[in-house]
Amino acid sequence: MIDAIVLAAGESKRMGMPKALLRFGGTTFLEHIVSVLQHSDVDKITVVLGARAKMIQASTDLAGVDVVINEDYRKGQLSSLIAGLKSVPAQADAVLLCLVDNPFITAEVANQTVGGFRGTGKPIVVPTFEGRRGHPSLFGRSMFDELLSAPADRGARHVVRSNEDKVLEVEVGEPAVLTRIDTPEDYVRYFGAAPQVVSVAHDREK
DSSP, X not given: OEXXXXXXXXXXXXXXXXXXXXXXXXXXXXXXXXXXXXXXXXXXXXEEEBTBHHXXXXXSOOTTOEEEEOTTGGGOHHHHHHHHHTTSOTTOOEEEEEETTOTTOOHHHXXXXXXXXXXXXXXXXXXXXXXXXXXXXXXXXXXXXXXXXXXXXXXXXXXXXXXXGGEEEEXXXXXXXXXXXXXXXXXXXXXXXXXXXXXXXXXXXX
């Protein structure tokens, strides 16, 4: 069983508005990522919320998704990963770690990453484009304890770099695995317009 964990708990300080609610066509970053994962080979989806959690839940269709609230979101991304890991069912073999500011995730890349794990048993699988590592990354259950005890300022990256012999790199044909939308400038670069958010659910129904 593969549980996809979507980290969407951050304060989005550099963006100045919740990245989970940024418009992605007729939907939001978070809804788009969830939709992609629902059409992939993962078995379960968990979304970790923190900052503005109530606003995001009110503005996003998360039907069929488990939602975990990270009360310690101010401690950084690792705190959200830990909150997600603690909710993973005992039968889960691995987690596919997805970031809400990496909205161009595709089902194909998710499947290639999951397939790498299922085909080789390597406990860390990372998609690469032209030799550069991107997202989403996968961690097998044997890595969970290390993730839970990783340094707060380095998180999952520390676990990867400390276990290079356990890493499988899966070369993919999509440069989007390297794309992060962290600032208004990033949004304009990829979407050609100033960032906007869907602030309440009924906005999309008008």
